[in-house]
Amino acid sequence: MEAFSALLERLYFTNSKNTKTAVIHEYLRDTPDPDRGWAIAALAGTLNFDLFKRALIKSLILERADPVLFELSYDYVGEMSETVAHLWPNAASEKEVSLPSLSEVVNTFKQADKQQTRDYLVSLLNQMTPAQRWALVKLGTRGLRVGVSARLIKRILADYGGQDVTVLEQLWHGIEPPYTELLAWLEGRAEKPDVSDKVTFHPVMLAHPLNESQLDELHLNDWQIEWKYDGIRVQLVSTPKGMALFSRTGDDISASFPDLLTDLNITGVFDGELLIINNGVIGTFNDLQQRLNKKKPSKKLQTGSPAGMVIYDALAIEGDDLSTATLATRRQALERWFDTQNDQRLLLSNQLKADSPDALRQLRTQATDGDKNAVEGLMLKRRDSVYTPGRPANQWLKWKREPFVIDAVMMYAQRGHGKRSSYYSDYTFGVWQEAVLVPVGKAYSGFTDEELKQLDRWVRQHTVGRFGPVKEVEKALVLEVAFDSAHSSSRHKSGIALRFPRIKRIRWDKPAAEADSVTTVAALIG
Amino acid sequence: MTFLHPREWMETRPEGLYCKPADVFIDAHKPVPRVIVTHGHADHARPGNQWVYATPATLDIMQLRYTDSAWHRSVALDYHQPLCLNPQCSPKQQVTLTFYPAGHILGSAQALLQYAGSRLLISGDYKRRPDPTCAPFEVTPADVFITEATFGLPVFEHPPIENEIAKLINSLALFPDRCHLVGVYALGKCQRVILALRQLGYDKPIYLHGALVKMCELYAKHGIELGGLIAVNDVENTQSLAGEIVLAPPSALNDRWSRKLPNVLTAMASGWMQIRARSKQRNAELPLIISDHCDWPELLQTIEQINAPEVWVTHGREQALVYQAQKMGYSAQALSLIGYEDEDSD
Ligand SMILES: [Zn+2]
Ligand SMILES: [Zn+2]
Numbered sequence: 001m002e003a004f005s006a007l008l009e010r011l012y013f014t015n016s017k018n019t020k021t022a023v024i025h026e027y028l029r030d031t032p033d034p035d036r037g038w039a040i041a042a043l044a045g046t047l048n049f050d051l052f053k054r055a056l057i058k059s060l061i062l063e064r065a066d067p068v069l070f071e072l073s074y075d076y077v078g079e080m081s082e083t084v085a086h087l088w089p090n091a092a093s094e095k096e097v098s099l100p101s102l103s104e105v106v107n108t109f110k111q112a113d114k115q116q117t118r119d120y121l122v123s124l125l126n127q128m129t130p131a132q133r134w135a136l137v138k139l140g141t142r143g144l145r146v147g148v149s150a151r152l153i154k155r156i157l158a159d160y161g162g163q164d165v166t167v168l169e170q171l172w173h174g175i176e177p178p179y180t181e182l183l184a185w186l187e188g189r190a191e192k193p194d195v196s197d198k199v200t201f202h203p204v205m206l207a208h209p210l211n212e213s214q215l216d217e218l219h220l221n222d223w224q225i226e227w228k229y230d231g232i233r234v235q236l237v238s239t240p241k242g243m244a245l246f247s248r249t250g251d252d253i254s255a256s257f258p259d260l261l262t263d264l265n266i267t268g269v270f271d272g273e274l275l276i277i278n279n280g281v282i283g284t285f286n287d288l289q290q291r292l293n294k295k296k297p298s299k300k301l302q303t304g305s306p307a308g309m310v311i312y313d314a315l316a317i318e319g320d321d322l323s324t325a326t327l328a329t330r331r332q333a334l335e336r337w338f339d340t341q342n343d344q345r346l347l348l349s350n351q352l353k354a355d356s357p358d359a360l361r362q363l364r365t366q367a368t369d370g371d372k373n374a375v376e377g378l379m380l381k382r383r384d385s386v387y388t389p390g391r392p393a394n395q396w397l398k399w400k401r402e403p404f405v406i407d408a409v410m411m412y413a414q415r416g417h418g419k420r421s422s423y424y425s426d427y428t429f430g431v432w433q434e435a436v437l438v439p440v441g442k443a444y445s446g447f448t449d450e451e452l453k454q455l456d457r458w459v460r461q462h463t464v465g466r467f468g469p470v471k472e473v474e475k476a477l478v479l480e481v482a483f484d485s486a487h488s489s490s491r492h493k494s495g496i497a498l499r500f501p502r503i504k505r506i507r508w509d510k511p512a513a514e515a516d517s518v519t520t521v522a523a524l525i526g
Numbered sequence: 527m528t529f530l531h532p533r534e535w536m537e538t539r540p541e542g543l544y545c546k547p548a549d550v551f552i553d554a555h556k557p558v559p560r561v562i563v564t565h566g567h568a569d570h571a572r573p574g575n576q577w578v579y580a581t582p583a584t585l586d587i588m589q590l591r592y593t594d595s596a597w598h599r600s601v602a603l604d605y606h607q608p609l610c611l612n613p614q615c616s617p618k619q620q621v622t623l624t625f626y627p628a629g630h631i632l633g634s635a636q637a638l639l640q641y642a643g644s645r646l647l648i649s650g651d652y653k654r655r656p657d658p659t660c661a662p663f664e665v666t667p668a669d670v671f672i673t674e675a676t677f678g679l680p681v682f683e684h685p686p687i688e689n690e691i692a693k694l695i696n697s698l699a700l701f702p703d704r705c706h707l708v709g710v711y712a713l714g715k716c717q718r719v720i721l722a723l724r725q726l727g728y729d730k731p732i733y734l735h736g737a738l739v740k741m742c743e744l745y746a747k748h749g750i751e752l753g754g755l756i757a758v759n760d761v762e763n764t765q766s767l768a769g770e771i772v773l774a775p776p777s778a779l780n781d782r783w784s785r786k787l788p789n790v791l792t793a794m795a796s797g798w799m800q801i802r803a804r805s806k807q808r809n810a811e812l813p814l815i816i817s818d819h820c821d822w823p824e825l826l827q828t829i830e831q832i833n834a835p836e837v838w839v840t841h842g843r844e845q846a847l848v849y850q851a852q853k854m855g856y857s858a859q860a861l862s863l864i865g866y867e868d869e870d871s872d
Binding site: 012013014015065066068069072077078079082083086087134422 | 679680681682683800801802803804805806807809810811812813843845846849850853
């Protein structure tokens with residue numbers, strides 16, 4: 001456990017990817033199995049505990065710290081693990097005890113019942129230094145946030161064994177922590193792990209935003225044009241061994257959408273967008289929103305908002321491997337196959353026609369929720385592109401529709417998290433309803449670091465009230481807020497919810513009275 | 527003489543804390559006719575005032591920083607020397623100022639104001655840890671104690687400075703080819719870090735960014751022996767600074783100046799370094815938790831020792847300290863003064 005804590009500490013304080021890679025390689029060389037594999041799992045986010053969780057940690061610290069002081073501290077520090085690391089009472093400094101190994105810690109938590117989990121956690125925290133507590137609590141709260149993404153860890157592992165990262169990505173969802181076989185293979189001591197009997201995820205291909213200044217230079221004949229759907233990017237994998245639905249990061253989300261998978265009679269690897277599809281009609285993003293983050297949807301929800309999929313690509317169809325074929329070939333195969341289907345839950349993404357840049361611009365203006373549910377722009381894909389995991393340059397382009405813009409007034413501010421925890425960086429903004437401001441959304445992006453400092457200073461100097469971590473500010477600063485779409489919402493006082501609001505400009509010059517009204521914003525609801 | 531509670535004769539004005547009968551501000555952040563300055567940090571000592579009351583060392587520091595605009599007239603007042611601020615008034619109306627050491631930086635003082643039978647103690651910035659660069663904090667009884675709260679949250683518990691300096695020395699041994707660039711505030715932190723290095727036996731020359739040189743000379747003039755110091759500007763071949771310690775103000779850590787140094791390892795000495803995200807913001811690979819303010823236990827210890835029935839909290843995270851002081855049985859409130867630097871005046 002000491003080595004793991006030291007590893008996190010070093011990773012946290014290094015910025016360059018090269019140094020992080022060197023640090024992890026050194027750790028892998030110096031640390032025995034299965035400890036090092038568990039550390040990989042912790043970094044990659046594949047380590048999960050049923051009972052050692054954030055809520056337990058919070059209840060333990062509240063037994064030991066004053067709740068008011070805890071809240072103020074957490075608000076300031078911005079992170080549970082670090083707050084607990086500092087607030088946990090230091091045991092009267094006995095001589096240094098050696099801690100159990102990481103694998104012992106992991107195994108104990110995996111096997112322990114509720115009471116045992118609690119007792120074990122307390123005894124570990126009592127023995128630890130603040131830095132070690134920080135590492136331990138991070139294990140339970142997931143998301144280590146030490147600047148190593150799941151993708152980077154795969155790359156680092158691939159480098160460690162001199163392998164290609166795509167090979168590792170294909171293996172990844174068929175193997176499990178503590179990755180003993182994988183590490184043996186990477187070190188040349190064993191064969192590549194066999195995942196042929198597993199339903200595995202295939203890393204997906206992603207698009208770059210279209211650079212509008214290059215629009216006129218595109219040869220539109222080389223590109224396949226489709227709507228860009230506003231749902232959940234999914235990969236449906238169905239083999240004789242089984243069927244699974246993966247998110248674009250490779251999480252298995254099958255359990256959340258049983259209505260899509262039950263009795264689905266297809267074979268292959270399909271790429272597409274999960275949406276609400278009711279008798280062949282696509283629902284709005286609002287409809288889909290009800291299904292997000294529902295791990296076990298009720299029957300009622302499944303019939304009211306049934307999940308479906310708009311398919312736009314395939315890596316394999318009924319035993320034919322298409323992973324090295326061009327998009328044109330894949331598309332032909334997909335169309336041929338789709339003709340034989342009659343499942344109401346599946347739709348084929350249509351090809352659109354635009355033979356000039358102006359025609360394309362025209363198409364983009366039609367990409368609104370108003371006419372076409374769940375469409376948020378256009379996709380352009382090179383017909384000769386091979387399906388390449390990651391974000392290859394100039395192969396797939398996305399062109400979102402023009403965002404909406406309103407002038408709103410800052411009402412409340414809250415500290416950010418992680419790197420931003422010392423700044424007031426999350427802003428609730430509102431628009432006028434008669435003479436009062438009503439909140440319509442929250443934004444925490446869109447500004448530069450320099451603007452963040454200015455906003456932070458402004459908040460501190462214009463605070464008029466405090467509710468726990470939230471500062472109420474003088475209603476005087478106008479923010480130009482851009483967002484993708486507006487929806488009606490019963491959860492908001494204004495009756496409106498905005499998607500992806502971000503700050504486009506800070507209008508230091510504009511009087512608050514001239515900001516927009518609820519009526520103006522409501523008119524933008526698609 | 528009838529006892530007048532300090533709330534009757536003190537007030538907060540836009541310029542800062544103000545004592546009505548003596549017509550004098552304390553650490554005003556705008557130019558005023560008369561001001562008591564507790565210490566030389568820029569958020570307490572500002573230029574352009576008419577009359578300044580401060581310790582001799584604080585006046586020296588202000589003179590160095592502000593030259594001609596440091597003040598129009600000044601009164602140098604040693605620790606423990608009572609001074610009547612309004613001798614023209616009748617004895618009943620007189621206000622007496624006495625400075626006591628605050629242990630924060632060279633010349634730093636707590637200001638005790640006595641008027642109408644009551645004692646108001648203004649801490650300024652202070653700490654309780656031993657610091658060979660300045661006189662240690664003295665506990666003085668008072669009716670009202672105004673305390674700072676820079677590190678006024680229970681997450682702040684500063685480690686002994688020896689531990690932190692040892693980290694720096696160990697890092698030098700581990701990375702002998704890397705230039706160890708340490709961010710320090712020019713006034714106080716810089717000299718304290720140097721002395722702590724000397725006390726752990728580090729006797730090589732220590733290299734200084736130009737902005738730190740004058741202040742170190744001032745400390746030396748006040749009898750603080752800092753050992754061999756060399757300005758980086760005087761080094762012919764900066765590549766020779768591999769494996770050496772270079773001190774620079776925090777603003778210089780990531781700017782162009784530091785690019786001429788070889789294979790830099792960035793360290794930062796500040797009480798904020800205890801919070802990882804803060805260290806990250808500074809891009810510090812080696813955070814050194816060294817503070818010239820009290821940590822949480824020391825704030826509580828001081829409130830208990832001074833034992834004033836009433837505590838006013840300012841300069842930092844007031845809310846938590848007010849809450850805690852009330853829990854400890856004191857009457858406490860936040861004194862909202864604007865103008866203090868929240869982040870960088872450590
Ligand atoms: Zn200070
Ligand atoms: Zn200060």
